[in-house]
Amino acid sequence: MADVALPSGGLKGQAIEEGFELAGVCPAVEPPHLDAYLAWLALERHGKMTYMSRSRRQRSGPQSLLPGAKSILAVGLNYNQEPPNPPNDPNERRGRVSRYAVGRDYHKVMRGKLKRIARWAEREYAGLKSRPCVDSAPILERDFAWLAGLGWYGKNTCLINTKRGSWFFIGLLLLDREFEPDEPAVGDCGTCTKCIDACPTGALVYEEGNRVAVLDSNLCISYLTIEHPGALTAKQQRLLNGWVFGCDVCQDVCPFNRPRPHQPLRAAPTREPDFAPRPANVMPRLTWLAGLGDEQFVDAYRGSALMRAGPERMRRNALGLLRQSPR
Ligand code: SF4
Ligand code: SF4
Numbered sequence: 001m002a003d004v005a006l007p008s009g010g011l012k013g014q015a016i017e018e019g020f021e022l023a024g025v026c027p028a029v030e031p032p033h034l035d036a037y038l039a040w041l042a043l044e045r046h047g048k049m050t051y052m053s054r055s056r057r058q059r060s061g062p063q064s065l066l067p068g069a070k071s072i073l074a075v076g077l078n079y080n081q082e083p084p085n086p087p088n089d090p091n092e093r094r095g096r097v098s099r100y101a102v103g104r105d106y107h108k109v110m111r112g113k114l115k116r117i118a119r120w121a122e123r124e125y126a127g128l129k130s131r132p133c134v135d136s137a138p139i140l141e142r143d144f145a146w147l148a149g150l151g152w153y154g155k156n157t158c159l160i161n162t163k164r165g166s167w168f169f170i171g172l173l174l175l176d177r178e179f180e181p182d183e184p185a186v187g188d189c190g191t192c193t194k195c196i197d198a199c200p201t202g203a204l205v206y207e208e209g210n211r212v213a214v215l216d217s218n219l220c221i222s223y224l225t226i227e228h229p230g231a232l233t234a235k236q237q238r239l240l241n242g243w244v245f246g247c248d249v250c251q252d253v254c255p256f257n258r259p260r261p262h263q264p265l266r267a268a269p270t271r272e273p274d275f276a277p278r279p280a281n282v283m284p285r286l287t288w289l290a291g292l293g294d295e296q297f298v299d300a301y302r303g304s305a306l307m308r309a310g311p312e313r314m315r316r317n318a319l320g321l322l323r324q325s326p327r
Helices: 009-017 034-042 050-054 106-124 141-147 194-198 221-226 234-239 286-290 294-301 310-322
Strands: 022-027 071-078 130-133 168-175 243-245
Touching (some): 106 130, 221 234
Antiparallel strands (some): 130 168
């Protein structure tokens, strides 16, 4: 007798209880947009993120991460908030930090929630095995979140949920049981090109006929400030546009991230207390940041997503901004 898919309502209900706003289930198949991803790698649009090309085989199937994986629970957690204004000290130059990084490191927050869902599933289904993934394992998380119905691809390359917008983190829980899947998300940007027009560096490459734009990481401020190793050239420093960690421009301008009377959930503020802004993360003073020693940096940013860039890159970014004329 063929296996019958288990109902997925309980799993998704646990996700909502954990505080995720979005939850859906998809089969653990080859990622549907794998070819586009491989073409992106072939054009070297991943910059110097060599781990992406090294792990291309693993990214072709979730079974490389969880043997026997059959289903994936995809979840979304709203991180949207307007960071508070920095102190009013006009003579101090400050660097902008992407809004996803002003509070506690999302990896830790999401992983804790996914682990609790995993423990629930293990109690509910004897012998079930699972593996949480939050932006650190070699898996195309966004593609599975699309397949599970969380959102569709916008031209800014983010997943957009029609009701909520795109200010949400994605996490996955791989499962070795088959659960009833949801439908892939449906939607598109129509004729809008606001994000492409607003990107200060031209990092979003859009060719008519393609529904999805392509991100050239080599030009993206988010990549340059967080992932790019070594020194920044003078040209790269000029691209930073006041950002010292990440960049929000292409999401900020998106109409799906603007509240509307008939779409009250769009751009709603996060309900997650761990994402409350930390003073050191909100537009830090550039001279202070540029002068931080490694230990001082860790003291200031322990448990925050800025640890991903680390002290050397953050000093480099701050110095790069200080070399530009104030904006
Ligand atoms: S994050 Fe900033 S630099 Fe990167 S594509 Fe979006 S707007 Fe452009
Ligand atoms: S700004 Fe416009 S084109 Fe860009 S993702 Fe949003 S809706 Fe799509």
